[in-house]
Amino acid sequence: MKDVYQIAVVHGDGIGPEVCAAAVEVVKAALGPGCPLRFTEYPAGAEHFLKTGQSFPQPTFEACRAADAILHGAGGLPGVVYPDGTEAGLDFTLRLRFELDLYANIRPIRLFEGVTSPLAGVKAGDIDYVILRENSEGLYAARGAGALLRGEVAVDTLVQTRAGIERIVRKAFELARQSSGAPRDGVRRVTCCDKANVLRSYAFFRSVFDEVAKDYPDIATEHALIDAMAMHLVLKPGHFNVIVSENMFGDILSDLAAATVGGMGMAPSAEVGDANGFFQAAHGSAPDIAGKGIANPYGTILSAAAMLDWLGRGHGDERLPRAAEQIRRVTEACLANGLLSADLKGKSSTAEITGNVCDRLAA
């Protein structure tokens, strides 16, 4: 337990500043006048790159590393690219993941009361699982390292290590044990998602999964190929508890899963390592709606709640998970009461949603 927790805040691009400010407001309201969190803003992202030629200044990196937690709005703008064609504004997110070894990307997928799923006949509570995305290796290891030869042949390398797979798989089983959600079909289950039938590195992922699974005999296990998994998330989303996969596959599955519970606006995310924690919604910077005050802040608010949980666990500070629980309960109530942003086919502005959440927290 600390008197003060330093939170490095990066607003980023597009709707980033709007949703990030909303989440900070909500956290302050939840913790009240004695709020032990100190929020300090640092620059990074595509806008900053356009202004200064740097997308992720070294002082921002140092502050993030030293902070107790990092909160981010969203980064990147289409067209703001490096000579190799990749996006400059993504440095913040992608370098933090690798340089702070934030190996576990935890993405809860849950259909809230009040939110309509695009899947027929699915109602609140039917979808409630976690995608655990390996966040420090896999195909993303190639970022910045891909080769283009004579303008003819481009190569990216997918790397998976035993140590990297083992720690993410252990995390998956631990999440399955902790999971407060209802077990599915009566069992707690970890699903290993890979492409073991075709590619050696994924077959390796699966074999390490099978080894580690022996240490968790209380948890059911299963394998699913990535292509079949994409289908399952549409056809039987109620089947899953915890899904663990390599980085690139986790990226794809988490957007797909978000689509089934209301879209990217409803997708919180926690990216944690052994020392640092980084919290941002899974959505992008949505420049088309930036500055209009209509962005959906729920994803970032729920990510901030995950930050409070993580900080509280790490520091034995019960005030923080208590506040997180309140934020989640109030969020749930607001959604159930129809406080929906445009992406959820509602009419509420970012400010209206944020204000309502804060008011209920104060009450």
Added chain:
Amino acid sequence: MKDVYQIAVVHGDGIGPEVCAAAVEVVKAALGPGCPLRFTEYPAGAEHFLKTGQSFPQPTFEACRAADAILHGAGGLPGVVYPDGTEAGLDFTLRLRFELDLYANIRPIRLFEGVTSPLAGVKAGDIDYVILRENSEGLYAARGAGALLRGEVAVDTLVQTRAGIERIVRKAFELARQSSGAPRDGVRRVTCCDKANVLRSYAFFRSVFDEVAKDYPDIATEHALIDAMAMHLVLKPGHFNVIVSENMFGDILSDLAAATVGGMGMAPSAEVGDANGFFQAAHGSAPDIAGKGIANPYGTILSAAAMLDWLGRGHGDERLPRAAEQIRRVTEACLANGLLSADLKGKSSTAEITGNVCDRLAA
């Protein structure tokens, strides 16, 4: 135009023999007594591997290469694996793709009357697009070539070439031009799906796409990142005409897309190069329902229709596309009349569906 077309038929594993036999019967019924196709069976697959130690005998390969077209049921059985953990029974499909340079994997996604989509409010005709999957390079180039070092580090290499990208992108634009389906939102459109924001080889894919697009000013273009695309296929499937992507991404998208139109049983596929054509449904061998006579044959029947189109175009033989069109019309009628297999929540057996399709073709 030929007097006789030699078709190499490989039944494969699981439900492969059942659906393959159904498709052969249907083709024969469509072309009547003078049917110019000669079907010859050759062995390959996981069962054959278990019996003989070989999953893809050289004579089968030679026959496939020499044939006018190749028809396949389905291959592979879980657990029948090589020492590196990948599946032995997939040799047939995967080696054919690479060794016959079948670079274009064409996967039409269409919601038929009578089939219920899991997406709310979506009806027949609303979903009608083609996924064009690059089938000869990308992450699949690593198959059989991945490295595992000291049991600690596994590596697979994603390779994309200018020539490989260019030819698949041209094919996409040509498909968009030919597309008999309704244009979407009033335009014909090719969507380039990649992960250009993060990885160099995908940024290269996108840049070659943009170059080639200049030759097709009559077709609209757009870019979508793979994660966003997975979401779009659920949230706005009616938006798309032709989607083109790298091999691994195409694999994932095509199962996901199939889920939205009734599942893998409704997913035909054509894999073609400049010289050879290979036709099989996109589904696997489904060993759990093999031999029960309940497999859905529609995917393979529609793949066989695609084979007739391709043969007819290649040989200037109008009888064949005419038969293909009849097969499609009859298939449509059978589905609309509720002739549905168990996967479509119906009660019709494989034999009942096949018999009905044949009877209507004869009538």
